[in-house]
Amino acid sequence: MTKLACRAFAVLLLLAGVAIGVHLGLTENGTTPAHKTHELAADDLRDDNQQQEAARDxxxxxxxxxxxxxxxxxxxxxxxxxxxxxxxxxxxxxxxxxxxxxxxxSGGGSVDVGPIPDSCKEYGGNRAVGCARMLDAGFGLDQMPCLDKLWNKESGWNVHASNGSGAYGIPQALPGDKMASAGDDWQDNPSTQSKWGLQYISGRYSNPCGAWQHSEDTGWY
Incomplete structure (x- = not known):
């Protein structure tokens, strides 16, 4: 090898050594190579994506x-x-x-049932009306329990009660239009029906308790 070639080779070695030294010095001093920079950026991007995904969840x-x-x-x-x-x-x-x-x-609440005495106010509705008409007919208050049971059995004190035989109203008059003799409003007025029924009881059984006893014995009155 000539002297000139040796000198050229020595210069190349020197330049290579300098380059390696610079590279090592940059790495040791904290400067990151380009490929490492790309890797770190990718890691940061993944971390950001994961945080955003967690936030969305x-x-x-x-x-x-x-x-x-x-x-x-x-x-x-x-x-x-x-x-x-x-x-x-x-x-x-x-x-x-x-x-x-x-x-x-009460037959619709539009009929005149007359006065109700205090002695009958323990009863309600049509029963109170029947009690008042019973006293008007001359019977004592002691007859009311019998009348109450009798007409409760016959009609439930319903002014419009009827059956297949044609009986009608609270006293179950047969036929019902018999009660017209007590008043033109016989179809709806408990007072008119009670008045007729008590007249019937008085003429046939003397008093409500007599009528009730007959009903108990025979099933009708």
């Missing part, structure tokens, strides 16, 4: 939980409203039923 779970709680609260509220409405309807139905019963017993 948390928000989704939170929204689902809140929606479930809200739906449960609304369902409870609707159930409470439905229960209150059902109770109100039950109350209204019971009141309407009771009013209809009273109206039916």
């Amino acid at each position: 948390w928000h989704a779970r939170y929204a689902q939980t809140a929606a479930s709680q809200d739906a449960g609260q609304k369902a409870d509220s609707l159930a409470d409203i439905a229960t209150d409405q059902a109770k109100a309807l039950d109350h209204s139905y019971a009141k309407a039923k009771e009013d209809a019963k009273k109206k039916k017993e």
Whole structure:
């Protein structure tokens, strides 16, 4: 090898050594090579994606939980409203039923049944009317228990009670139009029906207890 070639080779070795030294010095001093920089950037990007995914999952779970709680609260509220409405309807139905019963017993509530004495006010509806007409007919209050049982058995004190034989009203007059002799409103007025029934009882059995006893013995009066 010539001297010139040796010198050229020595220069190349020197330059190579300098390059290696610079590279090592940069690495040791904290400077990251380009390929390492790309790897770190990719790692950071993955970390960001994972954090964003975790955040989305948390928000989704939170929204689902809140929606479930809200739906449960609304369902409870609707159930409470439905229960209150059902109770109100039950109350209204019971009141309407009771009013209809009273109206039916009193013949519609549009008839004049006459005065009811205090001694008869322990009874209600048509029974009180029957008690008053019984006293008007001259019977004592001690006869009311018998009259009450008799007409409760015959008609339930219903002014519109009827059966297949043609009997009608509280005293079950047969036929019903017999009671027209006591008043033109015989079809609906408990007072008129009671008046006729007591006249019938007086003429046939002397008093309500006599009529009740006959009904007990025979099944009719």
